Amino acid sequence: DAGVIQSPRHEVTEMGQEVTLRCKPISGHNSLFWYRQTMMRGLELLIYFNNNVPIDDSGMPEDRFSAKMPNASFSTLKIQPSEPRDSAVYFCASSPPRPPNEQYFGPGTRLTVT
Amino acid sequence: AQSVTQLGSHVSVSEGALVLLRCNYSSSVPPYLFWYVQYPNQGLQLLLKYTSAATLVKGINGFEAEFKKSETSFHLTKPSAHMSDAAEYFCAVSDPPGGFKTIFGAGTRLFVKA
Numbered sequence: 001d002a003g004v005i006q007s008p009r010h011e012v013t014e015m016g017q018e019v020t021l022r023c024k025p026i027s028g029h030n031s032l033f034w035y036r037q038t039m040m041r042g043l044e045l046l047i048y049f050n051n052n053v054p055i056d057d058s059g060m061p062e063d064r065f066s067a068k069m070p071n072a073s074f075s076t077l078k079i080q081p082s083e084p085r086d087s088a089v090y091f092c093a094s095s096p097p098r099p100p101n102e103q104y105f106g107p108g109t110r111l112t113v114t
Numbered sequence: 115a116q117s118v119t120q121l122g123s124h125v126s127v128s129e130g131a132l133v134l135l136r137c138n139y140s141s142s143v144p145p146y147l148f149w150y151v152q153y154p155n156q157g158l159q160l161l162l163k164y165t166s167a168a169t170l171v172k173g174i175n176g177f178e179a180e181f182k183k184s185e186t187s188f189h190l191t192k193p194s195a196h197m198s199d200a201a202e203y204f205c206a207v208s209d210p211p212g213g214f215k216t217i218f219g220a221g222t223r224l225f226v227k228a
Contacts, residue, residue, distance in 0.1 A: 004157075031214055043158075043204070043218050050214055091157055100146035100165045101208065103216060105157030 002026070004106035006092050012112045018080040021109045024073055025094030033093040033103060034067055034077050043091075049075065082113045116141050118207045120219035128227045133177075133192040135222050137205030140186065147188045148206040148216070149179055158204060164188060175199070200226045 005024040013019055025032050033048040047057040049069045057067070064083070069075040079086055089110050093103040121136040139145060147164040162173025169181045179190045188205060202223045208216040 042220050045215070048214065055214065093158075095214075099210060100148075100163055101214060101216075102146075102148060102160050102163050103158075104160070105150075107157050 004092055004094055004104055006090075006106035006109050008109060009107065010110045010112075012114065013082055014114055015083055016081045017113075018078065019082045019086075019111060019113075021077040021090050021092075021111070023075045023077070023092030023106060025075070025092070026096075026104055027073070028096060029094035029104070030072070030097045031095040031101065032069060032075050033095075034075070035091040035093065036088045037091060037108070038088045046077070079111075082111075084113045087111055087113050116145065116207050116209055116217045118205050118217055118219040120203075120205050120222050122222055123220065124223050124225065126225040126227060127195045129197055130194050133190070133195045133199065133224065135190040135203050135205075135224065137179075137188045137190065137219060138186050139188060139205070139207045141207055141209055143209055144183075146208045146210060147179075147181060148208075149173065149177070149188075149190050150204045150206060150218075151175075152202045152204065152221075154201075161190070161203075195224075195226050197226050197228065200224055 007022045034046040036044045046059045047067045052069045067077045089108045091108045093105045095101040095103045117140040119138045149161040150158040152158045162171045164181045172178045177192045202221045204221045205219040
């Protein structure tokens with residue numbers, strides 16, 4: 001079975017540009033999570049969805065960040081405008097509806113904002 | 115509120131030696147507990163999970179963890195370290211029944227010396 005798919009794997013952009021990260025969760029999973037990982041701050045939960053509905057977005061850094069999940073098989077994380085401090089690895093994870101709802105992570109998108 | 119503490123940001127062992135990575139948790143109800151491993155430039159991968167079925171949980175790659183309620187601990191062990199075990203390890207906790215939001219520890223980087 002295919003795991004969580006993320007694209008692109010690497011993104012280099014200039015400050016002020018819009019960045020869109022994409023995620024396809026594992027089929028049959030009903031929860032989706034976006035994380036950011038940096039050396040300084042470690043792994044941070046940005047937002048999570050359950051049945052395509054955003055449940056907790058308290059980790060989203062500021063209004064420049066937005067996330068959508070239009071259907072059960074696709075989610076996006078958008079940064080507009082991007083800033084150098086947004087440089088990080090962004091992970092998407094999904095979990096099945098049955099307990100203990102363990103999370104399955106994608107390979108990540110390494111974002112560099114210059 | 116849930117929380118998880120990993121003792122030691124870095125652990126170094128010799129190849130063939132015992133691996134012991136420590137994790138203590140805080141939860142208001144009997145929790146779900148997890149260990150994840152992250153190899154360089156990869157996403158987190160589930161090693162094992164505790165769901166109250168048995169206190170000693172066996173995972174992949176020869177790892178196991180023991181749930182000790184009296185000590186609120188869930189330490190990860192492996193009898194004999196291999197060079198390929200060098201990675202970062204994350205302990206995580208979530209509360210039943212939904213378990214939607216999982217709290218991750220700060221991670222412990224394992225170094226294996228030849």
